[in-house]
Amino acid sequence: MTPLSNFLENLDIDASTSTIVTLLAIFAITWYAWIRVKSKKGSSSLPPGPRGLPLIGNLASLGPDLHTYFAGLARTYGPILKLQLGCKLAIIVSSPDLAREVLKDHDVTFANRDVPAVARIATYGGLDIAWSPYGPEWRMLRKVCVLKMFSNSTLDKVYGLRRREVQNTVAYIYRKAGLPINVEEQTFLTILNVITSMLWGGTVQGEERGRLGAEFRRVVADMTALLGAPNISDFFPALARFDLQGLGRKMSGLAPRFDQIFDRMIEKQLNFDESGDSSRECKDFLQFLLKVKDEGDVKTPLTMTHIKALLMDMVVGGTDSTSNAIEFAIAEVMNKPEVMRKAQDELDNVVGKDNMVEESHIYKLQYLHAIMKETLRLHPVVPMLIPHCPSGTCTIGGYSVPKGSRILINAWAVHRDPSIWENPMEFKPERFLDSKFDYNGSDFNYFPFGSGRRICAGIAMAERMFLYFLATLLHSFDWKLPAGEKVDLTEKCGIVLKLKNPLVATPTPRLSNPALYQ
Numbered sequence: 001m002t003p004l005s006n007f008l009e010n011l012d013i014d015a016s017t018s019t020i021v022t023l024l025a026i027f028a029i030t031w032y033a034w035i036r037v038k039s040k041k042g043s044s045s046l047p048p049g050p051r052g053l054p055l056i057g058n059l060a061s062l063g064p065d066l067h068t069y070f071a072g073l074a075r076t077y078g079p080i081l082k083l084q085l086g087c088k089l090a091i092i093v094s095s096p097d098l099a100r101e102v103l104k105d106h107d108v109t110f111a112n113r114d115v116p117a118v119a120r121i122a123t124y125g126g127l128d129i130a131w132s133p134y135g136p137e138w139r140m141l142r143k144v145c146v147l148k149m150f151s152n153s154t155l156d157k158v159y160g161l162r163r164r165e166v167q168n169t170v171a172y173i174y175r176k177a178g179l180p181i182n183v184e185e186q187t188f189l190t191i192l193n194v195i196t197s198m199l200w201g202g203t204v205q206g207e208e209r210g211r212l213g214a215e216f217r218r219v220v221a222d223m224t225a226l227l228g229a230p231n232i233s234d235f236f237p238a239l240a241r242f243d244l245q246g247l248g249r250k251m252s253g254l255a256p257r258f259d260q261i262f263d264r265m266i267e268k269q270l271n272f273d274e275s276g277d278s279s280r281e282c283k284d285f286l287q288f289l290l291k292v293k294d295e296g297d298v299k300t301p302l303t304m305t306h307i308k309a310l311l312m313d314m315v316v317g318g319t320d321s322t323s324n325a326i327e328f329a330i331a332e333v334m335n336k337p338e339v340m341r342k343a344q345d346e347l348d349n350v351v352g353k354d355n356m357v358e359e360s361h362i363y364k365l366q367y368l369h370a371i372m373k374e375t376l377r378l379h380p381v382v383p384m385l386i387p388h389c390p391s392g393t394c395t396i397g398g399y400s401v402p403k404g405s406r407i408l409i410n411a412w413a414v415h416r417d418p419s420i421w422e423n424p425m426e427f428k429p430e431r432f433l434d435s436k437f438d439y440n441g442s443d444f445n446y447f448p449f450g451s452g453r454r455i456c457a458g459i460a461m462a463e464r465m466f467l468y469f470l471a472t473l474l475h476s477f478d479w480k481l482p483a484g485e486k487v488d489l490t491e492k493c494g495i496v497l498k499l500k501n502p503l504v505a506t507p508t509p510r511l512s513n514p515a516l517y518q
């Protein structure tokens with residue numbers, strides 16, 4: 001089997017489409033030859049990297065776990081290296097100094113995104129925060145999101161919605177006490193319910209909320225799988241219109257399912273408003289967003305499509321990242337009984353065994369916060385950030401980084417660099433107690449949320465959900481593995497990092513009063 005046919009098989013292209021591929025390959029080879037000639041002119045200034053094959057470049061050598069593959073390449077080629085992925089040049093950065101050059105010194109140049117074809121379909125043409133190009137619309141969306149929606153005061157107002165969902169999960173787990181439960185499933189569903197509840201929880205009640213939860217879980221899982229799949233349309237843009245792997249068609253089937261739900265929620269909300277109860281305070285984010293839309297910024301208005309694209313960011317971007325991070329934390333804590341004991345001692349001191357955790361407690365839980373930081377050091381769930389894209393050719397680490405290339409910053413590799421971290425593979429929350437490290441993007445040795453203009457827009461919300469839910473799970477229950485099993489911390493890398501095998505564990509209630517679990 002040739003590397004090209006091997007590559008096509010990996011991309012799951014069927015026999016009928018391979019004929020089209022052959023014809024189009026002639027065109028692509030010509031294009032590739034042109035790219036080679038063009039890049040040769042300045043080849044001395046491009047970063048080093050492994051030799052690729054004609055036409056496909058380095059595509060055939062890409063494995064499923066890119067974070068570890070890129071970290072290995074960095075050991076051979078250094079902290080900045082290039083890979084030719086079809087027609088797309090990818091630049092991988094793996095050191096704090098070079099991450100600083102990209103995300104701080106040249107922040108504006110690198111503030112654009114390299115948007116995958118399926119992401120464009122999922123986000124109304126890239127109208128959301130994560131994939132918008134750097135410009136006035138992106139600024140307006142970020143302002144609405146970070147300064148207004150995720151401000152402390154707005155997040156405080158919707159605490160009741162978060163609390164209700166977390167308590168529902170505690171009651172569910174209590175009913176399953178003594179039986180093994182799928183921690184991944186429960187964490188995902190809780191975070192999904194917490195997020196959708198904050199989005200329109202004041203609007204939708206009862207059965208409809210439950211039904212939406214199940215529907216969202218299926219669609220989010222399918223969408224994130226598509227976003228993580230290598231797509232020939234991204235590597236050979238001239239072939240994008242043929243959608244050879246059918247990934248675009250699949251995404252076009254999934255995205256409208258969300259769109260219909262968003263339309264339903266918006267309509268419900270507008271009907272509420274028409275009923276004339278103007279005295280109602282904003283109870284959820286959707287009410288809040290519709291109010292911002294009506295108040296209207298004349299220069300860059302927030303449209304209904306923007307609102308839906310924002311909802312998509314929250315539901316798809318916010319759920320998997322946060323729930324995977326919490327699952328990693330529970331797995332690491334279970335793997336280290338002394339960490340579990342310290343966390344529970346702290347919870348018993350601050351909250352007490354005759355009380356439930358409230359969000360007001362989390363600021364006093366220093367050790368729990370250190371667990372969050374250490375989890376995101378070892379398992380930064382967006383391990384290579386979201387691909388950045390320079391708006392002009394730029395020099396990084398003495399090498400030329402061409403306009404339009406795909407920039408991947410391997411935070412995962414930096415977080416495990418033995419020249420920065422003592423015993424980097426050890427899970428040791430103590431390293432963050434009384435330390436200067438924070439995840440606000442000011443330190444390029446530790447940046448699980450990214451840094452600079454495109455730093456994660458949901459940090460405030462992620463922090464609250466992570467700490468509150470983890471604290472509740474560790475405070476309410478002891479967790480044991482089924483007999484004879486060991487914690488498996490093997491990672492799997494797609495668009496986000498997750499545990500390869502879902503964590504299954506048995507909860508035992510540990511609070512003094514059974515009524516607390518109801």
Ligand code: HEM
Pocket residue numbers: 129130131142313314315317318319321322325376380381382385386387388448449450451453454455456457458459461462466
């Ligand atoms: C533990 C949880 C999370 C982690 C580790 C995380 C991490 C990240 C990272 C690394 C980026 C890319 C930064 C870059 O490209 O430079 C990002 C972007 C983003 N995140 Fe998060 N995230 C988390 C949770 C959330 C939540 C809960 C939301 C919202 C509900 C959210 C919304 C976003 C958005 C909208 C962007 C795009 C920002 C932009 O392009 O301007 N994230 N996140």
